[in-house]
Amino acid sequence: MSGHAVGETIIICEHVNKWYGDFQALKDVSMQVKKGEVVVICGPSGSGKSTFIRTINRLEEHQEGRIVVDGIEMSNDIRNIDAIRREVGMVFQQFNLFPHLTVLQNVTLAPLWVRKKTRKESEVKAMELLERVGIIEQARKFPGQLSGGQQQRVAIARALAMEPRIMLFDEPTSALDPEMVKEVLDVMKTLARAGMTMLCVTHEMGFAREVADRVIFMDKGQIVEENTPEEFFNHPRHERTKLFLSQIL
Amino acid sequence: MATDVSQPQARAPRPSIDLIGWLRQNLFSNWWNSLISMALLFLVFQTLSGLFNWIVTSDGWPAVANNVRLLLVGRYPPDQTWRPELVVAMIALLLGLSGGLWRGIPLALAAGFALLILLLGLIALTLPPDQVAPLVPTTLFLFGSTGLVALGVAVAWRLGNLLRWPLVVAWIVLYPVAILILRGDATTAIETSLWGGLMLTLILAVSGIVLSFPLGILLALGRRSNLPVIKWFCIAYIELIRGVPLVTVLFMASLMLPLFLPSEVRIDAVVRAIVAVTLFSAAYMAENVRGGLQSLPRGQTEAARALGLNVVQTTLLITLPQALRAIIPVLVGQFIGLFKDTSLVVIIGLTDLLGMAQAINTQPQWLGIAGGVWRETFFVIAVVYWIFSFTMSRTARQIESRLNVSH
Ligand SMILES: Nc1ncnc2c1ncn2[C@@H]1O[C@H](COP(=O)(O)OP(=O)(O)OP(=O)(O)O)[C@@H](O)[C@H]1O
Ligand SMILES: [Mg+2]
Numbered sequence: 001m002s003g004h005a006v007g008e009t010i011i012i013c014e015h016v017n018k019w020y021g022d023f024q025a026l027k028d029v030s031m032q033v034k035k036g037e038v039v040v041i042c043g044p045s046g047s048g049k050s051t052f053i054r055t056i057n058r059l060e061e062h063q064e065g066r067i068v069v070d071g072i073e074m075s076n077d078i079r080n081i082d083a084i085r086r087e088v089g090m091v092f093q094q095f096n097l098f099p100h101l102t103v104l105q106n107v108t109l110a111p112l113w114v115r116k117k118t119r120k121e122s123e124v125k126a127m128e129l130l131e132r133v134g135i136i137e138q139a140r141k142f143p144g145q146l147s148g149g150q151q152q153r154v155a156i157a158r159a160l161a162m163e164p165r166i167m168l169f170d171e172p173t174s175a176l177d178p179e180m181v182k183e184v185l186d187v188m189k190t191l192a193r194a195g196m197t198m199l200c201v202t203h204e205m206g207f208a209r210e211v212a213d214r215v216i217f218m219d220k221g222q223i224v225e226e227n228t229p230e231e232f233f234n235h236p237r238h239e240r241t242k243l244f245l246s247q248i249l
Numbered sequence: 250m251a252t253d254v255s256q257p258q259a260r261a262p263r264p265s266i267d268l269i270g271w272l273r274q275n276l277f278s279n280w281w282n283s284l285i286s287m288a289l290l291f292l293v294f295q296t297l298s299g300l301f302n303w304i305v306t307s308d309g310w311p312a313v314a315n316n317v318r319l320l321l322v323g324r325y326p327p328d329q330t331w332r333p334e335l336v337v338a339m340i341a342l343l344l345g346l347s348g349g350l351w352r353g354i355p356l357a358l359a360a361g362f363a364l365l366i367l368l369l370g371l372i373a374l375t376l377p378p379d380q381v382a383p384l385v386p387t388t389l390f391l392f393g394s395t396g397l398v399a400l401g402v403a404v405a406w407r408l409g410n411l412l413r414w415p416l417v418v419a420w421i422v423l424y425p426v427a428i429l430i431l432r433g434d435a436t437t438a439i440e441t442s443l444w445g446g447l448m449l450t451l452i453l454a455v456s457g458i459v460l461s462f463p464l465g466i467l468l469a470l471g472r473r474s475n476l477p478v479i480k481w482f483c484i485a486y487i488e489l490i491r492g493v494p495l496v497t498v499l500f501m502a503s504l505m506l507p508l509f510l511p512s513e514v515r516i517d518a519v520v521r522a523i524v525a526v527t528l529f530s531a532a533y534m535a536e537n538v539r540g541g542l543q544s545l546p547r548g549q550t551e552a553a554r555a556l557g558l559n560v561v562q563t564t565l566l567i568t569l570p571q572a573l574r575a576i577i578p579v580l581v582g583q584f585i586g587l588f589k590d591t592s593l594v595v596i597i598g599l600t601d602l603l604g605m606a607q608a609i610n611t612q613p614q615w616l617g618i619a620g621g622v623w624r625e626t627f628f629v630i631a632v633v634y635w636i637f638s639f640t641m642s643r644t645a646r647q648i649e650s651r652l653n654v655s656h
Contacts, residue, residue, distance in 0.1 A: 059551050078559075085557040096552035100571050109566065110556035155552075162556060 007035035010166060010197055011056065016065035018051060018221075025051045026062065027221040035165075038198045040208040040229075043218035044244060049201040052218065053168050056199065057088045070165055086114060089159030093171040095151045097143035097158070103130070104139040107158045115162065122161070129157040133187050149180030153187055160191075167191065169200040203248060209233065217241050303624070309615070312622035313629050314380045316609045317373075317387070320630070323445015323600055329433070333448055334390050336427045341366075341394040343419055345401020350412050354647050356402070361640065363398040366391045424459060428452075441519040445600040447633060449519070453591040453601065457526035458584050464527065465534025470564065472539055483535070490532035495590055499525045503597040522594045530587050537579050541572030574652055581645035585638045606630045 011033035018026035025048045033039055041049050054060040056069060058081045067074040069084045098106050104126055111122035130136045133153040135146070143151055152172055159167060169188065173181045185207050192198055192211040202208070208215050208229050215232040217225040217240075225232065225241045233249075236242045276286040313320070322333050341362065348359030370391035373384045381388075405412055431448075433439045444452070471483035490498065502525035506516065516524075545568055553563040573580075592603040600608055606626040609615075615622045 057555055059555060082557060082559065085555060088555075090552075090555040092548055092552065094546070094548050096546075096548035098549065098552070098567055098571075100574060110558065113562050113566065114557040158556070 010035045010070055012068040014066040016062050016067060018062045025221050029223055031223060033197060035197055036195045037213045038192045038211050039214045039216060040212040041201045041216045041218060042203055047218045048221040049218055050170050053170055053199055053201055056168060057085050057090055086162060087164055088166045088168060089162055089164035090168045091155050091159055091172045093174050095155045097151055097155055099143050102140055102142055103154050106154060107161045110162050126161055129160050133157045147180060148176045149183045152184045156187055166197045171201050173204060205249060307625060309618055309622040309625035312609055312615050313625050314376055319605050320446045322448045323605060324443045326439060329439060332430050336430055338394055338397055341397040342401045345398035346405040346412060346416055349402035349405025350416060354644060359398050359402060363395045367395045441517050444519060446605045447602045449599060450591055450601040453522055453526055454588040456523040457530050457587050460527040461530035461534050464531035466538050468531055468535035469538035487532045487535050490529055495529050495593055498529045499593060499597050518599060522599055526591060533583055537576050538572060541576040542568055544575055545571055577645055577649055581641055585641050588637060589634060602630050
């Protein structure tokens with residue numbers, strides 16, 4: 001365990017249930033995340049990891065249970081949802097950069113239109129972030145001209161430009177060629193060490209061991225096991241966890 | 250700081266082949282290939298020589314030359330000719346300025362336009378003296394407009410970005426201003442029933458395109474809306490219009506519309522035609538835009554929403570621009586179709602370019618010419634339609650390749 005500065009609780013999920021039609025994708029999911037914590041979520045394909053992480057910024061709607069993010073209760077009120085989205089950044093498996101905008105425009109878009117900052121302010125901030133993720137030379141290029149690893153780092157910078165208090169990562173390295181995984185993980189590690197609250201769906205167990213405060217294992221829409229990385233990897237309690245670890249490690 | 254990647258790379262060396270080599274490789278590589286090539290070349294030669302022969306020997310050309318006015322502006326009062334001329338001059342100047350400012354595609358368009366009007370002026374001067382005389386003012390005007398294009402380019406080249414916003418505004422207000430100029434003020438109102446020829450065709454086409462574009466986008470967005478009333482209205486509208494031919498919509502607009510309105514309200518015939526063309530085109534536009542929107546990956550909307558952009562911002566900044574780019578070729582195809590379809594207004598009593606050609610054919614002075622003057626007039630208007638359509642499709646192709654570079 002890496003022992004990040006841990007403060008008050010910033011995400012609360014209580015008895016969250018979600019259905020896609022008749023199929024229940026999340027079953028009574030309860031968990032909490034404290035400020036500054038890094039939580040890794042893993043589990044077999046189709047276990048509901050993406051669905052869960054996406055309920056936290058309402059890309060998926062849950063039908064039962066309670067979700068509170070940074071003191072804001074998730075409801076159907078669009079103002080609450082927008083308020084939560086301003087505080088929560090998200091990085092996707094497929095990057096989802098905006099191909100018709102340059103790298104710089106991708107990063108400045110939300111600060112300009114959502115935070116209503118001036119162009120100058122947002123560009124200065126954007127260049128600073130691009131420098132932090134190591135792609136400042138590419139600022140005027142279009143996403144299609146970058147490698148996958150570079151695109152994912154732009155996506156991280158784009159999310160950070162909103163100065164979020166929480167970052168969600170949904171398999172950020174799964175679509176990358178092996179040689180590019182490290183550059184993205186390095187950026188994420190730096191972010192974790194800087195005290196960002198992070199919720200990462202990932203199968204990069206090295207990353208989990210190194211920076212995670214907690215690992216959550218999901219299966220069939222449920223949280224099966226939740227523990228520190230050390231305990232989780234060395235002394236898994238449940239059979240399903242053991243099976244999963246034996247397959248992945 | 251930033252390096253520009255759009256710089257051209259060193260070109261790959263081109264395989265150099267001389268003409269004979271090229272011919273051998275492409276047209277005469279084996280005996281049957283040679284046979285087909287010979288047959289096709291013969292056909293092309295026959296057609297072209299026939300065409301040339303007809304152009305030189307035909308005695309029907311005066312029908313076109315004497316009626317240039319009708320073909321261009323219809324029965325628009327001759328003493329008011331300065332109005333359409335003023336509009337053309339404004340377009341010439343704006344084209345020139347845009348060409349000088351943005352270079353690239355606008356410059357090509359400006360150059361093409363200048364060349365075309367210069368050519369028209371020169372052709373007019375080659376006519377027999379008795380035919381040239383009445384055309385002299387028009388010819389001078391054409392040369393003047395060519396000069397305006399050049400002037401615009403020169404001015405914008407110097408002033409540069411200073412002109413950017415004024416120019417954008419100028420293009421936007423050009424349409425309403427042009428209509429006002431052509432319509433005249435209250436004392437000299439020029440009835441739209443006098444509008445005709447190419448002028449009417451262009452007004453109908455430009456109005457249809459300019460108005461159906463936003464309407465189509467709204468319909469497409471409405472069809473994807475979560476609000477059932479809006480959604481079903483849009484679907485009903487789109488499917489209804491797409492299920493009937495333009496002729497029907499034109500008839501509806503010109504014959505049925507008055508039935509729904511109080512009898513003292515009379516809607517201008519040209520306005521009715523514009524309404525019909527717009528309503529018709531918007532339905533197709535909507536389906537094209539919807540196709541573009543659907544072709545986008547879901548992740549685009551999700552990423553935008555996750556960043557906190559609201560629905561309107563997501564649509565205007567993320568999905569719509571991408572969707573419209575994706576459908577440029579389809580849109581231009583549709584615009585070209587609309588441009589040509591405006592010729593259907595003949596059936597509701599308007600005389601656009603096609604209508605004028607037909608009217609000229611029935612003028613008594615050509616009755617003596619064997620076979621009439623159909624060939625000459627229709628050949629000329631075909632060329633006019635082609636020039637506009639070809640320009641649109643070329644421009645679209647250019648824009649497309651520009652956008653591809655920036656991806
Ligand atoms: N839009 C949807 N409609 C219906 N079922 C869905 C939808 N999205 C996900 N599901 C189902 O919900 C379950 C959980 O999906 P989810 O994407 O959350 O899994 P995951 O754990 O992220 O898997 P992976 O590792 O493959 O990304 C799966 O069985 C999936 O088929
Ligand atoms: Mg997933």
